[in-house]
Amino acid sequence: MNRSINELLKELTLNEKASICAGLNMWMTKGIERLNIPPVHMYDGTNGIRKTNSDEEMGITTENIPATCYPTGSAIGSSWNTELLHEVGVALGRESKAMDVELLLGPGVNMKRTPLGGRNFEYYSEDPCLTGELGAAFINGIQSEGVGASLKHFAGNNQEFEKMVTSSEIDERTLREIYLSAFERIIKKSDPWTVMCSYNLLNGTYASENEHLLNDILREEWGYEGVVLSDWTAVNDRIRGLKAGLDLEMPGPADYNTKAIVEAVQNGTLAEEQLDRSVARILKLVERVTGNQTAELGEAPDYHALSRQAAAESIVLLKNENSILPLRQEALSSIAVIGRFAKKPRIQGAGSAKVTPTRVDIPWDEMQELAGDSVTLGYAAGYPEDDSVNEGLIQESVALAVNSNVAVLFVGQPEYAESEMHDLQGIELPEHQVKLIQAVAAVQPKCIVVTSSGSALVMRPWVQHVPGVIHSWLSGQGMGRAVAEVLFGQTNPSGKLSETFPVKLSDNPSHMRIRGENGKLYYREGLFVGYRYYDRKELAPQFPFGHGLSYTSFTYTELKVAQGENGVKVSFRLENTGKRKGKEVVQLYVHDEECKWVRPEKELKAFAKIELEPGEKREVVFELEERDFSYYNTKYNRWVAESGYFQIALGSSSRDIRITERLHCDFGKEEISFHKFSLLSEWISDPAAKDVLEQTLNEMNGHVTDKVYLNEEFVGFWEDFPVIKVFQMFGQKWLGERSPDDLIGELISRVGQARNH
Helix, strand or coil, X not given: CCCCHHHHHHHCCHHHHHHHCEECCCCEECCEHHHCECCCEEEECCCCCEECCCCCCCCCCCCCECECCCCCHHHHHCCCCHHHXXXXXXXXXXXXXXXXXXXXXXXXXXXXXXXXXXXXXXXXXXXXXXXXXXXXXXXXXXXXXXXXXEEEEECCCCCCCCCCCCEXXXXXXXXXXXXXXXXXXXXXXXXXXXXEECCCEECCEEHHXXXXXXXXXXXXXXXXXXXXXXXXCCCCCHHHHXXXXXXXXXXXXXXXXXXXXXXXXXXXXXXXXXXXXXXXXXXHHHHHHHCCCCCCCCCCCCHHHHHHHHHHHHCEEEEEHHHCCCCCHHHCCEEEEEXXXXXXXXXXXXXXXXXXXXXXXXXXXXXXXXXXXXXXXXXXXXXXXXXXXXXXXXXXXXXXXXXXXXEEEEEECCHHHCECCECCCCCECCHHHHHHHHHHHHHCCCEEEEEECCCCCECCCCHHHCXXXXXXXXXXXXXXXXXXXXXXXXXXXXXXXXXXXXXXXXHCCCHHHCCCECCEEECCCCCCCCHHHHHHHCCCCCECCCCCECCCCEEEEEEXXXXXXXXXXXXXXXXXXXXXXXXXXXXXXXXXXXXXXCCCCCEEEEEEEEEECCCCEEEEEEEECHHHHCEEECCCCEEXXXXXXXXXXXXXXXXXXXXXXXXXXXXXXXXXXXXXXXXXXXXXXXXXXXXXXXXXXXXXXXXXXXXXXXXXXXXXXXXXXXXXXXXXXXXXXXXXXXCHHHHHHHHHHHHHHHHHC
């Protein structure tokens, strides 16, 4: 573009402005050739670039242009590695430019309210802190290459079932602390060039036209100035959407809405200034993505090597009894490799995120290469491609396992189970795989199970019978090599679960309300999502949030915490006490001991992935801000950190806390805003208000028989009553014709005057 945005706004016709607010086709914005405004090319991109062969095709069920397939969100979320996410983002930006892609539609950062969510494999975590930090790093990486990112799906999109007609009914505090917190962190740390609204309604209003969500929170409160675009066909009322802040409708051309916008401006129901704001933001996006087109790409990095590295950091070692892993070639002569996924691995989910990979590492091939000539590998399919139980395949596997030194089984959710547009029916392995594991484990005590899924799995029917479990997630095209290297010890596993694995599905806090009814889904578990629920319920999961084993060991010592002018500094010493180099994910949790409002037992507020050589020690330092100690107070509609005692806990998982310290934090006295129904406890907690109240009570006591004193007995009974009720009960004669409302108004005014003096 040769002209400034302001100049272009003056030259564009009303019809052109309206038309720019919708796409040209499935994957492009509309350009204006006469003004040299080019279109923007965008494609799906949560774990790789899904570029279709034609801009008119959706391409979900067809093969697209090959691109690097990285681990899905749930997998790479378990890396807990912000540097890795940034590196993958940079690589995707480079690859996007080479493929003439200017805007990638990702990352997906919705919270995992239930493990049955059909798109959970695209999302990082059940925790907003972890999700926010990873998402910001990923976006900063992509956009450092001059390619835009699209943060999605905003907001409350946590199921696929009837999502286009279901309202997510979420109270304001839960919305802020759980479902918007990651979005807020990412907006402020990475400034994504676009945000994609979700399909669902939020508290009765479509996300695409929700003024509270798109304007009040996203733009006014968070200061976001980028483009808000719709998910594909998510627009309901286009004029209402424009007024709320939805700039771009996708896909296009949506000529009917171009006409509606023009008519709305002409008849005065839509101010042209509002339209201009959306057009200006779209032109700014065009300016951003076209401003770096002449930059030299240079030699392409080894994208496949990066996909292997990302997979290796994402894989989680869940169980390792008797140190069955890593496998030692010198102690083995034969390995039974069982399960179809060994030769045809699941590397990603289905739907709009499905990438056509450039190549795929096959676990069977990679294991053969790493095992060497001295170890014989035998293969058995284990289970059929359909859901039937085939006793012949099970017995073939048993025969192979009993005649081998060790058995490695590759199992997981079937391909059809995890996909956009439908939720999972369950999180158990298919019956034929459960029977296979039980049969093999009965004859071969040295049994290792490698699971593949994009969400949590229930393992209760079989996990107690096997000494080794590796969760490979859906780890992209490098998964096969990464798993093989973990099995043989060339890679020390360092992944940690980014979501809780329950003992059974019904343990999940959303289990009673997984699907909505009559177009409404009530999030009645509130703040208690994921580990927050299991902690409060004192319920043991199969594997807790943050869990992941290593081939080495780490100790935590010398914890120091102190509050300074700029926040709270936390430092401790981490040591690798084992015999191998390894990476530890240090997790910092905070617990508020004194808050009057309900808060979780602990909440993740910081983390770091640290690599240490054997015997190496390192000081690790975290800086916490006041917001890390805050909750969203819906009485005042703001974040509040209350002075008092907090517990700082550091651990290797949410249930493996290694070291704690108690700290008194002074955040100043929260100034109470008094109103008609403010409680006695609130009045006496504020010095100025208490003085005013005592003066008034003394005046009243001179005119009534039942006198009121703010002693322990009176306060103990009346503290949860509004003060107005105290005067209604004891001060009727004294009040005379003056109403209790008038009195409270006078008292509030006197409190304000006292504070000012």
